[in-house]
Amino acid sequence: MKKNETEKEEAVDVGRRTLFKAAGLVAASAAVSSTVATSSAVADIPPHHDMKATQYVFLHPAEVTFLTAATARLIPSDANTPGALEADVTNFIDKALASPWGGGSDMYVSGPWKPGTPEQGYQLKFTPSELYRTALTAINKQLAAANTPFDKMTQTQQDAYLTKLESGSVDLDGVPSAIFFSMLLQNTIEGFLADPSYGGNKDMLGWKAIGFPGAYVSWYDLADKHGINLDSRTANPISMANAPKHDMSHSGKGE
Amino acid sequence: MAKTLEAVDAVVIGVGMSGSIIAHELTKAGQKVVGLERGAGRNTVPDFQAPAMHDELKYSVRKGLMQSAQNEAVTLRNNTDQTALPIRRWQAFLPGTGLGGSAVHWNGNIWRFQEADFVLKSHIEKRYGKDFIDPRLSIQDWGVTYADLEPHYTRFENLYGACGKAGNIQGKVQPGGNPFEAPRSTEYPNKPMKQTYACSLFSKAAESLGYKPFPMPSCTMSQRYTNPLGLTMEACVMCGFCERFGCEHKAKASPQTTILPVLLKSDLFELRTHAQVQKVQLDKQGKKATGVTYINAAGEEVFQPAKLVIMSMFSLNNVRMMLLSGIGKPYDPKTQTGVVGRNYTYQTISGAQVFFDDDVRVNPFMASGSTMSVIDEFSGDNFDHSELGFIGGAYLYSNITNGQPIGFHPVPPGTPRWGQEFKQAMLKHYNHTVKLGAHGSSMPTPTNYLDLDPTYKDAWGQPLLRMTFDFTENDIKMSAYITSKLEQIGKAMGGKQVVASPRKGPFDSNIYQSTHNCGGAVMGADPKTSAVNPYLQCWDVSNVFVVGASAFVHNGSYNPTGTLGALTYHAAEALTTKYLKSPGPLVSL
Numbered sequence: 001m002k003k004n005e006t007e008k009e010e011a012v013d014v015g016r017r018t019l020f021k022a023a024g025l026v027a028a029s030a031a032v033s034s035t036v037a038t039s040s041a042v043a044d045i046p047p048h049h050d051m052k053a054t055q056y057v058f059l060h061p062a063e064v065t066f067l068t069a070a071t072a073r074l075i076p077s078d079a080n081t082p083g084a085l086e087a088d089v090t091n092f093i094d095k096a097l098a099s100p101w102g103g104g105s106d107m108y109v110s111g112p113w114k115p116g117t118p119e120q121g122y123q124l125k126f127t128p129s130e131l132y133r134t135a136l137t138a139i140n141k142q143l144a145a146a147n148t149p150f151d152k153m154t155q156t157q158q159d160a161y162l163t164k165l166e167s168g169s170v171d172l173d174g175v176p177s178a179i180f181f182s183m184l185l186q187n188t189i190e191g192f193l194a195d196p197s198y199g200g201n202k203d204m205l206g207w208k209a210i211g212f213p214g215a216y217v218s219w220y221d222l223a224d225k226h227g228i229n230l231d232s233r234t235a236n237p238i239s240m241a242n243a244p245k246h247d248m249s250h251s252g253k254g255e
Numbered sequence: 256m257a258k259t260l261e262a263v264d265a266v267v268i269g270v271g272m273s274g275s276i277i278a279h280e281l282t283k284a285g286q287k288v289v290g291l292e293r294g295a296g297r298n299t300v301p302d303f304q305a306p307a308m309h310d311e312l313k314y315s316v317r318k319g320l321m322q323s324a325q326n327e328a329v330t331l332r333n334n335t336d337q338t339a340l341p342i343r344r345w346q347a348f349l350p351g352t353g354l355g356g357s358a359v360h361w362n363g364n365i366w367r368f369q370e371a372d373f374v375l376k377s378h379i380e381k382r383y384g385k386d387f388i389d390p391r392l393s394i395q396d397w398g399v400t401y402a403d404l405e406p407h408y409t410r411f412e413n414l415y416g417a418c419g420k421a422g423n424i425q426g427k428v429q430p431g432g433n434p435f436e437a438p439r440s441t442e443y444p445n446k447p448m449k450q451t452y453a454c455s456l457f458s459k460a461a462e463s464l465g466y467k468p469f470p471m472p473s474c475t476m477s478q479r480y481t482n483p484l485g486l487t488m489e490a491c492v493m494c495g496f497c498e499r500f501g502c503e504h505k506a507k508a509s510p511q512t513t514i515l516p517v518l519l520k521s522d523l524f525e526l527r528t529h530a531q532v533q534k535v536q537l538d539k540q541g542k543k544a545t546g547v548t549y550i551n552a553a554g555e556e557v558f559q560p561a562k563l564v565i566m567s568m569f570s571l572n573n574v575r576m577m578l579l580s581g582i583g584k585p586y587d588p589k590t591q592t593g594v595v596g597r598n599y600t601y602q603t604i605s606g607a608q609v610f611f612d613d614d615v616r617v618n619p620f621m622a623s624g625s626t627m628s629v630i631d632e633f634s635g636d637n638f639d640h641s642e643l644g645f646i647g648g649a650y651l652y653s654n655i656t657n658g659q660p661i662g663f664h665p666v667p668p669g670t671p672r673w674g675q676e677f678k679q680a681m682l683k684h685y686n687h688t689v690k691l692g693a694h695g696s697s698m699p700t701p702t703n704y705l706d707l708d709p710t711y712k713d714a715w716g717q718p719l720l721r722m723t724f725d726f727t728e729n730d731i732k733m734s735a736y737i738t739s740k741l742e743q744i745g746k747a748m749g750g751k752q753v754v755a756s757p758r759k760g761p762f763d764s765n766i767y768q769s770t771h772n773c774g775g776a777v778m779g780a781d782p783k784t785s786a787v788n789p790y791l792q793c794w795d796v797s798n799v800f801v802v803g804a805s806a807f808v809h810n811g812s813y814n815p816t817g818t819l820g821a822l823t824y825h826a827a828e829a830l831t832t833k834y835l836k837s838p839g840p841l842v843s844l
């Protein structure tokens with residue numbers, strides 16, 4: 001158990017270092033292109049620039065730091081299976097918040113806004129991107145003021161803080177922390193298990209872990225082979241990107 | 256000022272499941288028909304094609320094919336003491352939008368109601384006595400009988416290629432089918448689908464308890480099938496992306512696969528998509544519709560005059576359009592008078608989870624929306640209620656229709672919501688859990704109803720529909736009793752843990768419980784207690800027909816679409832054989 005925990009700490013650290021590195025590079029290259037618009041500026045970009053480094057389009061660096069550490073507690077990594085960190089869940093959340101969904105495209109967004117019963121569902125004015133920005137700003141401000149940044153806490157302290165958010169006992173500038181926590185948890189699960197084209201579930205790690213073979217075109221021949229062991233398929237899932245093209249001109253399974 | 260177009264014979268509002276059938280029947284009778292559909296035109300190719308269609312996040316989690324909640328939500332309160340608030344995201348029910356309507360993203364379970372359903376009040380009084388019915392239930396007879404509808408059920412099942420095994424052909428019980436079903440004139444057009452592991456675990460257990468399990472009648476195809484319109488569907492390949500998805504394989508019956516290719520070829524039919532109907536316009540006396548007003552894709556207001564108007568906009572939208580147009584007297588729960596909005600019902604669904612050991616590999620992802628095994632012993636009035644204190648019931652079924660992991664990752668109760676223990680439980684149980692369901696009836700009561708919301712508006716400035724709904728005591732009792740039967744089957748399946756969850760109130764808009772919204776514009780023989788007559792014709796405005804599950808007087812233990820399809824053909828027959836010959840009320844008072 002202890003051993004696992006050290007491994008996890010390391011994993012978190014590695015992730016964080018990569019993130020900072022990436023964020024630094026982005027800032028540097030942006031500064032370069034806006035001030036020195038010459039071709040020699042291009043040559044200034046370090047040769048080992050990692051083109052695969054995550055580019056965040058919505059989240060600020062401090063938000064990335066918190067989310068990366070927090071989602072790693074929601075779905076932790078362990079010796080046997082990867083967790084939210086390896087699956088790039090923070091990247092998934094970033095892209096989701098920048099998408100129309102983040103702007104509330106699937107919600108009725110008109111007022112008046114009134115508190116309702118639990119059965120009436122979500123009644124806040126915040127769209128998902130507004131909710132995250134407000135909550136994350138408040139969290140980071142509160143933790144910085146107390147000099148206890150989330151990523152510097154021990155795992156036990158992190159879990160205790162997340163439990164506080166979950167119970168709803170933290171005021172996040174008008175966002176009830178329980179609602180933020182529930183949305184974060186839901187998005188973390190989504191980022192672990194959604195098709196990789198949305199930026200999470202990297203290398204289909206989440207699918208491999210749970211045993212979901214992905215977007216197979218047909219199970220017709222196997223569906224009545226009850227209890228069949230499909231480990232070889234679930235070890236090599238099919239995502240939208242690596243799926244064979246489905247040709248509707250073929251005649252199907254007519255009998 | 257609205258621009259006015261040339262008059263047509265008929266306007267069909269909403270080109271989904273029922274609208275496509277009515278439009279087709281009217282064109283066959285020589286009518287010039289315009290179909291107005293608020294959503295996009297879409298077809299199997301290219302819109303439903305894999306791999307893009309195999310996207311759980313977009314279609315199942317984010318509800319990619321549903322009515323825009325941003326444009327048109329529904330407000331909800333559990334009772335009149337509360338203030339209704341908008342359901343800001345679809346969760347409990349998922350009405351569709353776009354050509355084909357909700358019948359694009361449905362599961363395809365196809366049922367007939369029981370003979371008793373259509374005469375529910377008379378039947379219960381006869382079997383249990385006049386005092387048996389809880390006075391808080393506003394059940395009544397439908398004004399139509401099973402025998403009236405039988406040929407129309409058959410037509411619809413042939414159109415949609417229903418796959419099943421008959422249990423009762425002309426009164427003779429058939430082995431392998433549902434022994435409780437109402438007499439059918441013929442066998443299903445197609446054999447049942449292959450049975451998955453979850454189905455076989457359920458049916459073995461059900462048999463061991465003396466029940467008679469059978470395969471869910473499905474509109475996901477068991478084999479290639481050419482329907483009476485000459486359109487061919489393929490055998491379903493059980494890809495596991497069915498409910499909430501369009502079928503890429505032409506293997507699920509939908510308007511696209513069963514009727515639209517024929518309808519759209521007709522010179523008499525014109526489809527207009529992105530046509531958001533605002534109102535049915537009436538003449539000065541309010542007795543005749545003159546046509547409908549809609550907003551087109553460019554945002555212009557258009558008036559389409561027509562001699563006949565069909566609302567086939569899905570139950571909830573039908574009721575709202577009647578209220579917006581001033582057709583029929585709105586229901587008032589205080590005086591219990593008026594009819595539009597009255598007897599809104601839903602579906603009382605509950606479930607159980609059966610957790611197995613690692614050696615039972617369920618492989619939940621090999622499925623269609625309809626791969627289920629079912630028993631009908633506890634549906635409707637198939638069992639003696641005399642000592643039970645409720646009416647109605649539920650069919651019980653194995654409920655594995657997909658293995659999409661965001662939505663399906665069962666963990667035993669007591670598991671933390673997050674963290675290491677949660678993760679381990681999620682990974683451990685994914686392939687070793689079978690969900691079961693009880694699909695229960697919903698009885699009407701005077702306090703459950705639909706009307707227009709006084710505060711919240713849609714994107715065009717018109718009031719949203721307000722739903723005042725909670726489960727009746729009758730239905731809560733029913734669910735408790737039936738779910739205990741489900742739990743027994745779960746135990747007989749040999750799992751190591753069975754967790755049953757009977758439905759409890761208050762109705763919760765956060766939990767998916769089917770898109771079987773029924774009632775609100777119910778049919779009947781008495782205009783005091785029905786909004787439409789037995790042919791789905793408005794009592795007050797005889798050139799408007801309202802086709803949808805809005806006509807259901809109560810909701811039976813079954814999925815609604817089979818019965819809606821039968822009612823659609825029943826209304827179409829009255830329209831084409833009676834109404835067109837002499838337009839006017841088909842039932843005189």
Ligand SMILES: Cc1cc2nc3c(=O)[nH]c(=O)nc-3n(C[C@H](O)[C@H](O)[C@H](O)COP(=O)(O)OP(=O)(O)OC[C@H]3O[C@@H](n4cnc5c(N)ncnc54)[C@H](O)[C@@H]3O)c2cc1C
Nearest residue numbers: 269271272273293356357358362363364532568770814816
């Ligand atoms: C996820 C899901 C699963 C389901 N599974 C089953 C099942 O297994 N078995 C079963 O029996 N039933 C099932 N159903 C229910 C089934 O889909 C419906 O009963 C059926 O589609 C209703 O047909 P309809 O013609 O009334 O409405 P629809 O098919 O929804 O068509 C209504 C059409 O009207 C259009 N419309 C609405 N308002 C306007 C307007 N203002 N202007 C213009 N057009 C408008 C809509 O866009 C839509 O295209 C399911 C539903 C859902 C959502």
